[in-house]
Amino acid sequence: MFSVLTDNWDLFGQGFWTTIKLFLISGVLSLVIGTLLGTFRVSPVPALRGVGTGYVNVLRNTPLTLVFAFLVFGAPKMSIELPSFFWSAVVALTIYTSAFICEVVRSGINTVPPGQTEAGRAVGMSFVQVLTVIVLPQAFRVVVPPLMSVLIALLKNTTIAAGFSVAEAGAIPAAMSERGENQLLTLTWIAIGFLILIVPLMFLQRWAERRTAVA
């Protein structure tokens, strides 16, 4: 049972390292883009609100696998070449996850009591000031638990890259079958690997949930 893992450290190490890289890069990118889209959706400019709403409605109703397929098989046909499959995966995961982060941020903004923003406006702050100084800091505290759910989902979603020639953890079974290893044991180790990555995040999330529930 252990030999499957110890004989193939190279594959497992490289696979999970790629998974972690995918997770970190697309996580940061989607947090930035998602937050920006979230502020679009509450802005006083109708066109910006339209952009945010349209983006969210389209992406949330599209399977991530389709986004991947479009970027990997479709984009080259439009002569849009990304440097590698890895970056196609980053772009696909970012485009998709941003829509969910946008929704979480928007619902967080809605939880900030109106008195807070009214006070900000009363002392003469602009929309951008109210948003960045008063609303977002408070909203972020509330949205930490749901945000972490989205990020956990992102971590699990990185496996889809395996179907599109990215050698991350989900692609290990295919490589292992070439080496003639037992598929089920391979999968068990991958599952354990993901548990090791995800369970601490789940505990962190629950802890954050309890903290914000008290406040």
Added chain:
Amino acid sequence: MSALYDVPGPRAKIRNRTLNVVVLLLVAGAVAWVIYRLNATGQFESRRWVQFQYTAIQNQLLDGLLATLKAAGLAAVLALVFGSVFAAARISDHKWVRTPATFVVELFRAVPLLILMFFFYYGSLQFQLGLTPFWAVVLGLTLYNGSVLAEIFRAGIAAVPKGQREASYALGLRKNQVVRLVLLPQAISAMLPAIVSQLVVLLKDTALGFIITYPELLYVGKQMGGRLNYGFPYIPTYIVIAIIYIGLCSLLSVLARYLEGRSRRRRKVTGAPPTSAAESATSAEAPL
């Protein structure tokens, strides 16, 4: 009107209007660029679209759609059953029922869905269980979404105001009766939007079947896009398929929003306090 900004004065009005025009121009520019790019690479050429006129091809698309709906439908039913059983086990008074149920639910929520599908797919090959990719997709979806639904059910029941439970116990009802007669009817209306949203997730996730060669809609699309005779019409095919998926999921999303609005209106009428846990389950649940 949001509380975030004032009713715009003359200067703010001009600024907003200018920004509006700028954003519209940017969007129009982006759309124009995409169309230009599509046109420049010949995506609008008739030979790339002609195959959609053939009945055989349309039937192929339809078969893919049916395969998607079949897997999603069966998995939805099984996941609802799985979710109810495990939610009931998780609120059990007996520790020996509660602990394993919690373990199972947490386990299947933490393992990526694709890996679950791989387990059934490769496991069937190794032990010659004769599970087709269809069953790998359905069982994977059932375990993952069933676990998520179990959490939604549990949160929904926990969110019913405490007094309801206390009053029922005071009347001498047994736990089974309290849950069945008092808690569930109230919880279900609060949970419905979350349940429907999870079913949207389930429907979208059937597209993972593509990776384990289940011939669902996206798989069919890959085949159609790869045809040399029609100049590799990947882009037209994915456009068609995206429209189908977005249409289907939007219909379900609209239903979820309608149910949410209805339960909110009803709550206002009856004056019951908002069920925050169920709502946080809606927004917080992991979208795969």
